[in-house]
Amino acid sequence: METLDxxxxxxxxxxxxxxxxxxxxxxxxxxxxxxxxxxTGQLTMGHAGFMSIGAYTSAILSMQYGFSxxxxxxxxxxxxxxxxxxxxxxxxRLEGDYLxxxxxxxxxxxxxxxxxxxxxxKAVGMAGIPQHTTFITVWLxxxxxxxxxxRLLNSRYGRAFYAIKENEIxxxxxxxxxxxxxILAFMxxxxxxxxxxxxxxxxMYYINPQDFGFMKSIELLNMVVLGGMGSIPxxxxxxxxxxxxxxxxxxxxxxxxxxxxALLVILMIFRPNGLLGNVRLYDLxxxxxxxxxxxxxx
Amino acid sequence: xxxxxxxxxxxxxxxxxxxxxxxxxxEESAIFGIIGPNGAGKTTLFNIITGIYTPTEGNIVFQGRxxxxxxxxxxxxxxxxxxxxxxxxxNKLSALDNVRIGCHGISKSGFFSSLFGLPSMLHEExxxxxxxxxxxxLVGLYDKREEYAENLAYGEQRRxxxxxxxxxxxxxxxxxxxxxxxxxGEKAELMILIRQIRQDMKLTILIVEHDxxxxxxxxxxxxxxxxxxxxxxxxxxxxxxxxxxxQSYLGAGA
Amino acid sequence: xxxxxxxNGLTLGSTYALIALGYTMVYGIVQLINFAHGExxxxxxxxxxxxxxxCGVNILVALLGAMAFCMLLGMLVERIAYRPLRGKSSRLxxxxxxxxxxxxxxxxxxxxxxxxxxxxxxVVPNHTFHLAGLDFSLMQVIILLFSAALMLGLQFMVKKxxxxxxxxxxxxxxxxxxxxxxxxxxxxxxxxxIGSALAAAGGVMVGIYYNAVWPYMGTMAGLKAFxxxxxxxxxxxxxxxxxGISLGILEIMGVAxxxxxxxxxxxxxxLILVLLIRPQGLLGQKIxxxx
Numbered sequence: 001m002e003t004l005d006x007x008x009x010x011x012x013x014x015x016x017x018x019x020x021x022x023x024x025x026x027x028x029x030x031x032x033x034x035x036x037x038x039x040t041g042q043l044t045m046g047h048a049g050f051m052s053i054g055a056y057t058s059a060i061l062s063m064q065y066g067f068s069x070x071x072x073x074x075x076x077x078x079x080x081x082x083x084x085x086x087x088x089x090x091x092x093r094l095e096g097d098y099l100x101x102x103x104x105x106x107x108x109x110x111x112x113x114x115x116x117x118x119x120x121x122k123a124v125g126m127a128g129i130p131q132h133t134t135f136i137t138v139w140l141x142x143x144x145x146x147x148x149x150x151r152l153l154n155s156r157y158g159r160a161f162y163a164i165k166e167n168e169i170x171x172x173x174x175x176x177x178x179x180x181x182x183i184l185a186f187m188x189x190x191x192x193x194x195x196x197x198x199x200x201x202x203x204m205y206y207i208n209p210q211d212f213g214f215m216k217s218i219e220l221l222n223m224v225v226l227g228g229m230g231s232i233p234x235x236x237x238x239x240x241x242x243x244x245x246x247x248x249x250x251x252x253x254x255x256x257x258x259x260x261x262a263l264l265v266i267l268m269i270f271r272p273n274g275l276l277g278n279v280r281l282y283d284l285x286x287x288x289x290x291x292x293x294x295x296x297x298x
Numbered sequence: 299x300x301x302x303x304x305x306x307x308x309x310x311x312x313x314x315x316x317x318x319x320x321x322x323x324x325e326e327s328a329i330f331g332i333i334g335p336n337g338a339g340k341t342t343l344f345n346i347i348t349g350i351y352t353p354t355e356g357n358i359v360f361q362g363r364x365x366x367x368x369x370x371x372x373x374x375x376x377x378x379x380x381x382x383x384x385x386x387x388x389n390k391l392s393a394l395d396n397v398r399i400g401c402h403g404i405s406k407s408g409f410f411s412s413l414f415g416l417p418s419m420l421h422e423e424x425x426x427x428x429x430x431x432x433x434x435x436l437v438g439l440y441d442k443r444e445e446y447a448e449n450l451a452y453g454e455q456r457r458x459x460x461x462x463x464x465x466x467x468x469x470x471x472x473x474x475x476x477x478x479x480x481x482x483g484e485k486a487e488l489m490i491l492i493r494q495i496r497q498d499m500k501l502t503i504l505i506v507e508h509d510x511x512x513x514x515x516x517x518x519x520x521x522x523x524x525x526x527x528x529x530x531x532x533x534x535x536x537x538x539x540x541x542x543x544x545q546s547y548l549g550a551g552a
Numbered sequence: 553x554x555x556x557x558x559x560n561g562l563t564l565g566s567t568y569a570l571i572a573l574g575y576t577m578v579y580g581i582v583q584l585i586n587f588a589h590g591e592x593x594x595x596x597x598x599x600x601x602x603x604x605x606x607c608g609v610n611i612l613v614a615l616l617g618a619m620a621f622c623m624l625l626g627m628l629v630e631r632i633a634y635r636p637l638r639g640k641s642s643r644l645x646x647x648x649x650x651x652x653x654x655x656x657x658x659x660x661x662x663x664x665x666x667x668x669x670x671x672x673x674x675v676v677p678n679h680t681f682h683l684a685g686l687d688f689s690l691m692q693v694i695i696l697l698f699s700a701a702l703m704l705g706l707q708f709m710v711k712k713x714x715x716x717x718x719x720x721x722x723x724x725x726x727x728x729x730x731x732x733x734x735x736x737x738x739x740x741x742x743x744x745x746i747g748s749a750l751a752a753a754g755g756v757m758v759g760i761y762y763n764a765v766w767p768y769m770g771t772m773a774g775l776k777a778f779x780x781x782x783x784x785x786x787x788x789x790x791x792x793x794x795x796g797i798s799l800g801i802l803e804i805m806g807v808a809x810x811x812x813x814x815x816x817x818x819x820x821x822x823l824i825l826v827l828l829i830r831p832q833g834l835l836g837q838k839i840x841x842x843x
Binding site: 105225 | 579583585632633636637640641642644645646648649651652653654655656657658659660662663771775778779782786813814815816817819820821823824827828831832833
């Protein structure tokens, strides 16, 4: 892998390589939100909180306790998953925007916690995290995550997630334990958030609590909504576009965020269901199936 | 033996008594009808049986088990499936997926075997798909299996709900106004379907319905509800000739 | 000490309440979390600053001017970014559009005014009152009185006027209101105008009280005011008032008696606790699912 990375870095400009790495990390993070919000229909606006838990846990473990890269990543992701369950429990009783508010609040509390967290360097943050994350590792992990996501969504669990979003009462009447499945969605989503956070920390070398504020959560949520809620290809596309957009908009330098904001409004007006809204893998299959039937009939 | 017994069920909504000391015994493999005017408490009864509401008073006994406090999904897994008066399908999923979701309660694959696609899970998936296709064939929707549920015609949606409910392999099937909004041709087909389901799957069917003709035709036993109370019970001919039923259901002038 | 903190909390709380009202009124009618509302508040603070520094007006004119400006701004935002989405898209796309507006407005202000923190000129004399053993600053008195007046005015408008009745009808059922001949678009526009004006008043008063105005001031204030609206029960006008005031008081008390470094976490901690006990907020109505 290292030699592969060495070869790649010889041929690709470091600036583009960096963008590609960030796209890979954002795909993993956005897929987590897609699972909770896009597929299961539970609005989360605090994903950066899970990300920060993964980032800090893995950074501290690899810097101060000598954990290997992989073990640190996994531990960070598991820690985030644990918090996902804790935050998922209010979903038993809360719905829609009340739930959104709780996720915002929880993420803010996590951020303030890290601002006062001695081992994490308080507001200064942590520097000197080993830079293990490379182009190859990120994309390897991202590919595995994408494949597992496809797997999961095509299983009885995936169907249960969609069922809860579509009609919770009918889902329960079909024997789906809606409470458990919703917590499961939060747990898996948070796991991916923590994993992305760990990858991010081991790429950036330096992290501090302000990296994981409300705007970060929103940025990630935008990828899912823009790409198309509940759609894996859409989420990947959204992560590509919204990671690239700020870079492309660098030409307009200080007007960058102005354009970004306007872009969101315009896209929502013209593509309210996202670019690939409702395009799921089986829709593509369905088109293929129809064609097959037609040719067979003729 | 009674599959389902309701003992002294009462349900209050903020002082309003929707059901009042209601008793009912549904015999095994019967087609049992519940009729009554609007607001008589028929749908409330279904919501109590399926655990969406917990009754204020009384007991619900299903196959000798008290299910008063059981959650909706638990009751479904025990073998009570239902359809809804105001159709509740998973609109943005295909007809096939709607039925496959119906299999959730009786399938067993764990989270990790689903995630990694272990052979046992793939085998179960295959079975689910086969059974779902058979059910779609039964209700005459096989050719529409890849359509989104929301794109189906009204009558088709009602039949898809029945297929989804049957996917649970229930011992008791609750149909909440299955003929609502259907024309007479569709109603005739529905009656054949209901009889066939009972015969093929050996289950008990409880129907709440407005359409007198349908209920009188296929039900062996009928209970009449009015203002949350049972005012009559018996065979269709007994109910038809009952004074109180004629008074309250068909109106005093009838 | 305690009573003084209570007074400080009441002052902060009434500004939260003013912002929270905008969230709750808009939410009550179109079920949209208007994330740009915090930026409207920030624009109000800057508009007041502009009037006070460059036009040398007194505080009342600055307040009214900022309110009028933000009324127009709020209506403009609704017209451009929300109305085209209404009825044909999910609530989440409207939410993202609101976030887009929020990013746009705060960046616009950075471009116009820079990122530095600005201060109001001395529009309010630094006068202190002593009453019943308590020290009041003049600004505190102004905030409390002006907020109370605005809230009473709002209550009167919603309960007694024709447009208020139309607003209440729209919050019950938008489609039915439309069928009854209410010009729904105009009512929504008006709701945005009123909410924005209240936020602008909050912005100007906070700007003077804390002597600081900067382009990103709307983010945290907006989040906390939204938390206050949810705390009180979103959609309920008295709920937003009570939610705002109690959040302000609890936050000041928390800072005074617990820890100042956890200031921003206190508001959200309280909110989560309350929602766990009362999922519909303090004054919200319990929505029972219809099957």
